[in-house]
Every structure is written in structure tokens, then in C-alpha cells.
Amino acid sequence: MGDDPCVGETRRGRPTMNDVAAAAGVALKTVSRVVNNEPGVNAATADRVQAAIERLGYRRNDSARILRRGRTASIGLVIEDVADAFYSSLSRAVEDAALHHGYLLFSGSSREDSARERDLVLAFCARRVDGLIIVPAGRDHAYLAPEFDAGIKAVFADRPPGAGCEADTVLCDNTGGARAGTAHLIAHGHRRIAFLGDSPAIFTAAERLRGYRQALAAAGLPYDEGLVVMGPPDPARMRADLTRLLTAFDPPTALLTGNGRTTVETLRALASLTGTADAGAAGGLALVGFDDFELADLLGVTVVAQDPTRLGRTAADLLFMRLSGDDGPTSRIELATRLIPRGSGERPPLSVRDRTAG
Amino acid sequence: MGDDPCVGETRRGRPTMNDVAAAAGVALKTVSRVVNNEPGVNAATADRVQAAIERLGYRRNDSARILRRGRTASIGLVIEDVADAFYSSLSRAVEDAALHHGYLLFSGSSREDSARERDLVLAFCARRVDGLIIVPAGRDHAYLAPEFDAGIKAVFADRPPGAGCEADTVLCDNTGGARAGTAHLIAHGHRRIAFLGDSPAIFTAAERLRGYRQALAAAGLPYDEGLVVMGPPDPARMRADLTRLLTAFDPPTALLTGNGRTTVETLRALASLTGTADAGAAGGLALVGFDDFELADLLGVTVVAQDPTRLGRTAADLLFMRLSGDDGPTSRIELATRLIPRGSGERPPLSVRDRTAG
DNA sequence: ATGAAAGCGCTAACAT
DNA sequence: ATGTTAGCGCTTTCAT
Numbered sequence: 001m002g003d004d005p006c007v008g009e010t011r012r013g014r015p016t017m018n019d020v021a022a023a024a025g026v027a028l029k030t031v032s033r034v035v036n037n038e039p040g041v042n043a044a045t046a047d048r049v050q051a052a053i054e055r056l057g058y059r060r061n062d063s064a065r066i067l068r069r070g071r072t073a074s075i076g077l078v079i080e081d082v083a084d085a086f087y088s089s090l091s092r093a094v095e096d097a098a099l100h101h102g103y104l105l106f107s108g109s110s111r112e113d114s115a116r117e118r119d120l121v122l123a124f125c126a127r128r129v130d131g132l133i134i135v136p137a138g139r140d141h142a143y144l145a146p147e148f149d150a151g152i153k154a155v156f157a158d159r160p161p162g163a164g165c166e167a168d169t170v171l172c173d174n175t176g177g178a179r180a181g182t183a184h185l186i187a188h189g190h191r192r193i194a195f196l197g198d199s200p201a202i203f204t205a206a207e208r209l210r211g212y213r214q215a216l217a218a219a220g221l222p223y224d225e226g227l228v229v230m231g232p233p234d235p236a237r238m239r240a241d242l243t244r245l246l247t248a249f250d251p252p253t254a255l256l257t258g259n260g261r262t263t264v265e266t267l268r269a270l271a272s273l274t275g276t277a278d279a280g281a282a283g284g285l286a287l288v289g290f291d292d293f294e295l296a297d298l299l300g301v302t303v304v305a306q307d308p309t310r311l312g313r314t315a316a317d318l319l320f321m322r323l324s325g326d327d328g329p330t331s332r333i334e335l336a337t338r339l340i341p342r343g344s345g346e347r348p349p350l351s352v353r354d355r356t357a358g
Numbered sequence: 359m360g361d362d363p364c365v366g367e368t369r370r371g372r373p374t375m376n377d378v379a380a381a382a383g384v385a386l387k388t389v390s391r392v393v394n395n396e397p398g399v400n401a402a403t404a405d406r407v408q409a410a411i412e413r414l415g416y417r418r419n420d421s422a423r424i425l426r427r428g429r430t431a432s433i434g435l436v437i438e439d440v441a442d443a444f445y446s447s448l449s450r451a452v453e454d455a456a457l458h459h460g461y462l463l464f465s466g467s468s469r470e471d472s473a474r475e476r477d478l479v480l481a482f483c484a485r486r487v488d489g490l491i492i493v494p495a496g497r498d499h500a501y502l503a504p505e506f507d508a509g510i511k512a513v514f515a516d517r518p519p520g521a522g523c524e525a526d527t528v529l530c531d532n533t534g535g536a537r538a539g540t541a542h543l544i545a546h547g548h549r550r551i552a553f554l555g556d557s558p559a560i561f562t563a564a565e566r567l568r569g570y571r572q573a574l575a576a577a578g579l580p581y582d583e584g585l586v587v588m589g590p591p592d593p594a595r596m597r598a599d600l601t602r603l604l605t606a607f608d609p610p611t612a613l614l615t616g617n618g619r620t621t622v623e624t625l626r627a628l629a630s631l632t633g634t635a636d637a638g639a640a641g642g643l644a645l646v647g648f649d650d651f652e653l654a655d656l657l658g659v660t661v662v663a664q665d666p667t668r669l670g671r672t673a674a675d676l677l678f679m680r681l682s683g684d685d686g687p688t689s690r691i692e693l694a695t696r697l698i699p700r701g702s703g704e705r706p707p708l709s710v711r712d713r714t715a716g
Numbered sequence: 717a718t719g720a721a722a723g724c725g726c727t728a729a730c731a732t
Numbered sequence: 733a734t735g736t737t738a739g740c741g742c743t744t745t746c747a748t
Contacts, residue, residue: 013428013508013509014508014741016740016741016742017741017742018741026718026719027718027719027720028719028720028741028742029718029719029720029743029744030717030718030719032742032743033717033718036743040717040718041717041718042717042718045717045718056504057503057504057505057507057508058504059480059483059484059504059505059508060484060741060742061425061484061486061740061741061742062484062485062486062742063421063422063424063425063430063485063486063740063741063742064421064425064724064740064741064742064743065741065742065743066421066724066742067419067421067422067425067724067725067726067740067741067742067743068723068724068741068742068743068744069724069742069743069744070371070724072421081450082440082446082449082450082453083443083446083447083449083450084446085441085443085446085652088440088441088442088443088446088449089441091440091441091446092439092440092441092467095440095465095466095467099466104464104466104481104482104485105464105465105466106462106463106464107453107463107465108453108457108462108463109450109453122417123462124462125417126417126418126419126420127420127421127432127462128419128420128421145415146414146415146416146417147415147417149415150371150372150415150417151371264652264653267653267656268655268656271656293652293653294443294622294651294652294653295622295625295651295652295653295657297626298625298626298629298657299653299656299657372725374724374725374726375725375726376725384734384735385734385735385736386725386726386735386736387727387734387735387736388733388734388735390726390727391733391734394727398733398734399733399734400733400734403733403734418725418726419724419725419726420726421724421725421726422724422725422726422727422740423725423726423727424726424740425724425725425726425727425739425740425741425742426725426726426727426728426739426740427726427727427728427740428740
């Protein structure tokens with residue numbers, strides 16, 4: 001003690017392998033071997049090095065390691081909003097997979113802003129993530145071309161990449177799910193079914209609208225634009241739209257809501273409009289929600305359930321296959337949805353009930 | 359075309375500043391200046407460099423930059439579980455703050471596992487994050503000492519650090535909230551109030567139990583261990599415990615549930631036990647939940663609301679103050695809770711209602 | 717089993 | 733306004 005190393009211990013912000021080597025009286029490379037569990041180090045030497053590491057509080061600087069090795073063992077995840085239950089479940093699934101493969105995760109929310117999506121992706125690329133899982137906000141992914149050239153792997157989740165961008169994609173069966181939900185309402189006697197969707201610029205919203213129309217067409221029902229409301233799930237806007245719908249001359253007897261937040265806001269609006277606390281039955285309207293949500297079971301809300309966990313896991317699996325060298329053609333997977341009847345979607349139209357009841 | 363740079367364009371995984379410099383016919387440093395928007399570059403030169411950057415698809419390698427500069431402009435966030443609404447709201451607030459300050463965010467979930475908490479934190483430190491926001495799973499943070507020595511800043515959120523670890527901390531007023539919730543039930547005539555909390559090893563669960571006891575004591579009510587059930591919110595276990603509680607000789611007339619998941623699982627269990635869909639009123643029991651949750655308004659559930667967004671924002675503010683040089687004494691902030699009456703907590707005891715009704 | 721030297725791609729300090 | 737040089741902390745390659 002008292003020699004050079006001691007000075008080194010407080011000198012810079014952090015001790016380096018050099019400091020550890022000096023403290024342990026070995027060469028830099030030996031420290032590297034110990035830190036990385038490489039074979040070919042005498043047990044006694046290794047112990048000495050380990051002791052120095054602990055004494056100095058040494059931690060390997062991964063920036064330097066990454067710079068040298070070229071691989072970062074990290075992936076980037078861009079979603080729409082962590083605070084949304086759908087995406088937080090997806091995040092968790094991706095996180096689990098990353099953990100399992102020994103990868104670290106960068107994550108960020110695009111807030112449905114394509115510039116922000118790009119900035120996040122490029123920031124992650126600047127950190128040289130090995131791969132990306134992207135829920136795209138934008139429809140132009142030309143900015144990814146240099147990254148792909150550089151060997152970065154990307155998987156798109158929930159929404160496909162923009163035209164011209166070839167990449168693995170995992171989607172939910174949006175049209176099929178919306179078709180099934182609509183058909184379910186039709187099967188229960190509804191003829192005037194309103195669709196309350198998110199902003200039509202969002203891929204999933206447009207696809208679900210398509211499924212709704214397909215189901216109407218398949219049943220020979222007319223498509224009435226007056227029954228379709230698309231837009232971000234703003235409570236005030238939705239209340240106004242619902243009021244308009246329900247007080248119209250020929251109001252809908254059933255609603256199909258386009259995503260979790262829309263469903264929840266619809267339930268709120270109905271509760272306040274009809275003054276009833278029993279949201280599931282509000283106004284006697286039938287309701288099927290696209291996307292399951294916490295407590296939908298207690299509220300008795302019939303839903304077309306997606307599986308965000310499976311979505312995340314599938315996307316991660318695909319990505320890690322690419323990262324382990326898979327070079328096959330890109331795949332596009334569509335995950336099935338599942339209709340869960342809980343009461344709100346099985347009510348017959350009010351008029352029919354009136355007739356049978358009266 | 360056809361000259362050296364073209365070879366360079368496909369040679370390595372990624373073009374470097376050197377490649378750009380060669381392609382633009384300038385020196386490395388000039389490229390650096392352009393990339394980093396440093397002043398002192400002729401507009402024409404800058405354009406030439408910019409063109410080369412775009413042509414080659416150059417992106418700065420942040421690992422190299424970080425290695426050289428020593429600052430990473432990134433922070434690490436360790437929470438308990440992204441898929442939990444409380445923590446995903448907190449995450450989003452931290453993410454917003456990080457974005458606002460131009461920082462990138464590493465995040466990970468500890469799953470209530472202290473080893474995993476430590477691994478995540480140390481992995482983030484190996485990436486040389488500038489700061490950390492930690493919702494600790496463990497109670498020993500000695501492993502952070504070398505990181506603190508190295509100048510890493512950490513803020514603890516939702517739960518305090520282990521003994522001997524001095525760091526900024528932001529908590530909710532757990533005891534005060536639980537006290538208020540319990541007092542609310544007592545004020546509505548309840549004398550036998552059960553407490554359903556999470557595992558007692560969790561700081562917040564223990565604090566809330568403390569608040570519950572304080573309120574009982576303040577009202578001169580006895581503490582009955584038979585009315586207290588602590589444990590992770592496993593549906594089956596909770597059903598069994600609730601059944602036992604409610605079929606006991608002297609059952610509680612009110613419940614205080616210890617966190618969001620516990621509240622939700624309690625509602626589920628009550629709904630299935632009493633066979634009623636009206637979860638809020640299930641069994642005629644009064645109920646106050648600690649922590650607000652989506653749709654609690656529709657279900658009419660009275661809660662003691664925390665503010666996870668504010669928690670995250672406050673923690674981030676504290677961290678960024680430290681990162682910008684604040685070196686004052688560590689602070690410990692307690693955020694107030696808010697009791698939101700929605701019906702379930704205002705019901706008088708069943709026996710009293712029987713008496714007045716009959 | 718151990719070590720010396722080179723260099724990953726960048727920025728900081730110092731020329732010119 | 734532009735260029736040169738050194739070196740961040742590590743891994744790789746090649747000795748010994």
C-alpha cells in the first residue's frame with residue numbers, strides 16, 4: 001500500500017482496467033481475462049485481480065467494450081406510449097425476451113409522432129443497438145435504409161412499415177377481429193351498428209374500420225357514414241359525438257369501439273349521458289370493444305381481445321432469430337383475435353326487447 | 359464515383375467520420391464540426407460534408423463519442439414492472455423528462471427481485487448512465503457505493519434506499535394515505551375494517567399497514583390480526599382469504615385494500631363470491647382502495663389516490679438538478695395522497711343499514 | 717499462463 | 733476556417 005495505485009484510486013471518476021492491473025500487479029490483459037471470465041488465468045492470480053476489482057470498485061466500461069467489439073447486446077424499442085396498457089404489456093414481453101437473451105433495452109414512446117419515432121430510432125442506432133422493435137407512428141421508413149445496410153435488424157410490431165421497407169412484421173388480425181365483433185352484433189339482431197374508431201391515419205384504426213365494413217357487406221347491411229366516428233379518444237369530443245349519434249332520428253342499437261381507450265371513454269360517456277352507473281348496460285345499447293382491458297370482466301363488456309404479450313414476444317423472437325444469424329425472407333405474421341362474450345355484446349336491439357317485453 | 363470512397367462505402371459495417379472526410383475531401387475534424395453543429399465551418403464546406411454524410415448514410419457512433427467525452431446523456435430507470443399501471447405512468451413521466459433534457463432512457467423491471475434490481479443497475483452503470491432512478495426491490499444498496507464514488511447520481515422513487523445509503527428519495531405519503539382511508543371508513547360507522555395488503559416485505563405495504571393501525575388507534579379501536587391479510591395479489595389466494603374473512607364469526611363490514619392490483623383482485627373475488635356483477639357494492643361491504651385505477655370511477659370505488667406521474671416527474675426533476683451540478687444535501691420528499699369518494703367507501707356498515715331499513 | 721502493442725471512432729487541445 | 737495529434741478504456745492479435 002502507499003504506492004502508485006492508491007493515488008490512482010481517487011484520481012479519475014472511475015478506476016480502469018489499467019488501475020486494477022497496477023493495483024494487482026499484473027498486466028492489463030490479465031484483468032481483462034478475469035473480468036470476462038476468459039480461461040487461462042491462474043486461480044491465485046485471478047483472486048488477486050478480483051480483490052483489486054472489489055477494492056477499487058471497478059466496473060467495466062461498456063462503451064469502450066462496445067466500441068472495440070462492435071456489438072452492443074442491446075436492442076431498442078419504440079412504442080406509442082408506455083402508459084397505455086396495450087403497449088406496456090408489449091414492452092414487458094419484449095423486456096422479458098431481452099433479459100432472457102442477455103440484452104439491454106432502450107425504450108421510448110413516439111406519442112404517435114413520426115418525427116419522434118425517427119429521432120428515437122436514430123438515437124438508438126447511434127448507440128449502435130443490434131436490433132429494433134418498432135411500433136411505427138409514421139409511414140415512411142426510408143430513414144432506416146442506411147441502418148439496414150449497416151446490418152441493424154428491425155421488426156415492426158402492431159403496424160407494418162411504410163411502403164418500400166422490407167422487414168419482419170407482427171400484426172394483430174385487425175380486420176378479422178373487427179369483422180368478428182361486428183358479425184357478433186349482427187347475429188344478435190342488430191342492424192344499425194355504430195363504429196367508434198381512433199384517428200383513421202392509424203393503421204390499426206383503418207383496418208378495423210375495414211373489417212366493420214366487410215361484416216356489414218357480408219350481411220347485406222348498408223354502410224352508413226353517419227354511424228362512423230373516427231378520431232383520437234378525447235373525452236369531450238367523444239361525448240359530443242355519442243350524444244349526436246344517440247339523439248339522431250335513427251340511432252344505432254349497438255356500438256363497436258375501436259380500441260381500449262376508445263372503449264373506456266365510450267363507457268364513461270355513456271355513463272354520464274344515461275346517468276346510470278351500470279356502464280355495461282348503459283342506455284340499453286349493445287357494445288363490443290376492440291381490445292380487452294382490465295376490469296372488462298367485471299363490467300361485463302364483450303371484447304375482441306388482442307394479445308399484446310404474445311405480440312411482443314413474437315416480435316422479440318423474430319428479432320433474436322435475426323440477431324443469431326437468420327437471413328431468410330422477411331415474414332409477416334398475423335395474430336388471431338378472440339371474441340370474449342361478457343354480456344354487453346349479446347343484448348338484442350332495444351326495439352326488439354321492447355317488443356318482447358311489452 | 360469509382361474512387362476510393364466508393365470502396366469504403368461498403369467495406370465495414372458502417373462508414374466512419376474518416377470515410378466521410380475522405381469522401382468530402384476534408385479533414386476528420388471538419389466532419390466532426392459539421393456533425394456536432396460546431397461553429398467555424400465554411401457553409402460550402404459544410405454542404406459538401408453534409409452531402410457525403412447523406413450519401414454514405416453516416417451516423418455518429420455514440421459509443422466512441424461517449425468513451426471520449428465521459429458523459430452519456432442517458433439515464434437508467436429500474437421499476438418493479440412496466441406492465442403495472444402505476445409504474446408505467448411513472449415511466450412515462452420519467453421518459454418525458456428525459457426527452458425534454460435530451461437524455462436517452464434505459465429501463466428495466468426488477469420483478470420485485472433484489473438481485474435483478476442490482477444486475478439492472480450495474481448493467482446501466484456499465485453503460486455509464488449519468489444517473490439512475492430506482493424503485494428498489496431490495497433493502498441493501500451497498501453495491502451502489504462505487505457508483506456514487508464515481509459520480510453517478512441516483513434518486514429513489516416510491517420506496518427509500520436501504521440503510522446507510524444516502525440519496526434523494528421521493529415517496530408517497532403511505533401511512534398518511536392509509537390513515538385517511540381507514541379514518542374515512544371509521545367516520546362512516548365501521549368498526550371492523552379488514553386490511554388486505556401486499557407482501558409485508560414491500561416498504562409501501564408495511565407503511566400502509568402502519569397507517570391503518572394508526573387510524574384504528576386514534577379512534578380507540580382494537581387491532582385485530584384476524585382482519586389483516588398480507589401477501590402478493592394472487593387471485594386464488596385472495597379468494598380463499600376473503601372467503602375466510604367474510605364467513606368468520608365476526609366478519610368485517612369494510613375493507614381497505616393495499617394497492618391497485620389488490621383492489622382489483624378483491625373486486626373480482628367479491629364479484630365471484632357474492633355472485634353479483636355490481637362489484638362496487640359486492641356483499642354490501644364498504645371498500646376503500648389504496649391507489650387509483652382506471653375505471654374506478656365507473657365502478658364507484660372510493661380510493662386513496664397516489665399520483666405516479668407526479669412521482670416520476672419529481673424524481674426526474676431531482677435527478678436532473680443533480681446532473682446539472684446541484685450538490686446540496688439529499689432531500690426526501692413525500693407526496694400527498696388524495697381521498698376520492700365514489701360510493702364504495704361511504705356505505706355504512708351492513709348491520710346499521712339493516713336496522714335503519716328494517 | 718501472461719504480457720505488449722495496436723486500434724475501435726470519436727472529441728479535445730493545440731496548431732496552422 | 734481547417735487540420736494534426738493524442739488518447740478515452742477496452743478487446744484483439746500476436747508474442748513470450
